[in-house]
Amino acid sequence: MQLMELMVKKLAILTLMLLTGTEILSAQDTMPTDSLPSDSLPTVIPPLKVVKEVKDWSTWKPNPKRALWLALVIPGGGQIYNRKYWKLPLVYGGFLGCLYAMNWNNSQYKDYSQAFLDISDNDPNTASYNKFLHFDVQITDNNRDRYKDIFKKRRDKYRRWRDLSFFVLCGVYALSVIDAYVDAELSVFDISKDLSLRVEPTIINTHASNNPFDSSSIGLQCSVNF
Numbered sequence: 001m002q003l004m005e006l007m008v009k010k011l012a013i014l015t016l017m018l019l020t021g022t023e024i025l026s027a028q029d030t031m032p033t034d035s036l037p038s039d040s041l042p043t044v045i046p047p048l049k050v051v052k053e054v055k056d057w058s059t060w061k062p063n064p065k066r067a068l069w070l071a072l073v074i075p076g077g078g079q080i081y082n083r084k085y086w087k088l089p090l091v092y093g094g095f096l097g098c099l100y101a102m103n104w105n106n107s108q109y110k111d112y113s114q115a116f117l118d119i120s121d122n123d124p125n126t127a128s129y130n131k132f133l134h135f136d137v138q139i140t141d142n143n144r145d146r147y148k149d150i151f152k153k154r155r156d157k158y159r160r161w162r163d164l165s166f167f168v169l170c171g172v173y174a175l176s177v178i179d180a181y182v183d184a185e186l187s188v189f190d191i192s193k194d195l196s197l198r199v200e201p202t203i204i205n206t207h208a209s210n211n212p213f214d215s216s217s218i219g220l221q222c223s224v225n226f
Contacts, residue, residue, distance in 0.1 A: 072177055075095060076176065079183075095169065098172060108158040115132055119148050127139075201220060201221070
């Protein structure tokens with residue numbers, strides 16, 4: 001009998017604990033999170049945000065060495081790197097003009113060289129010089145020496161112009177490299193906005209005498225702040 005009562009009491013206590021535990025869990029489900037202690041709140045890890053770096057071109061400064069190497073490797077590359085696009089027509093215009101002059105002078109040099117050779121060999125089958133003669137003009141023994149001299153001078157002239165065009169092309173290339181480097185160098189050069197001219201009286205030592213009173217004179221001194 002006592003055993004039965006003891007079992008009933010244990011069963012009742014167990015049932016009470018189960019019911020009490022269920023009510024506590026329900027209360028926790030409906031309880032606001034701000035009333036809970038901070039230790040019981042779950043830790044929420046915010047998602048990672050990838051921040052893309054935006055380059056500020058207003059404060060960008062070119063590297064002089066990089067501009068120099070780009071100008072050496074690629075004609076006009078230094079001007080593109082320095083963002084001076086308005087200089088590209090000048091650079092490429094100079095290159096194209098020199099190349100055209102070299103090609104045209106070289107073709108004229110070859111034509112007059114062949115004409116001089118043809119008029120010097122006395123062979124009637126080689127007469128390329130006829131395209132340089134005026135209408136109804138024939139090469140005879142009387143005018144042969146004069147036209148030989150004309151063709152020789154024109155040959156030498158176009159050869160000089162061809163060589164000069166090549167040197168001008170090298171000069172344009174060198175100027176484009178120097179311009180790219182100097183432009184990039186000056187972009188990082190600190191130039192103060194305080195540009196002023198100040199004129200003030202001063203005592204000038206003329207070194208005319210050992211006496212400082214005799215060797216001194218009053219004048220004006222100009223100073224420029226930049």
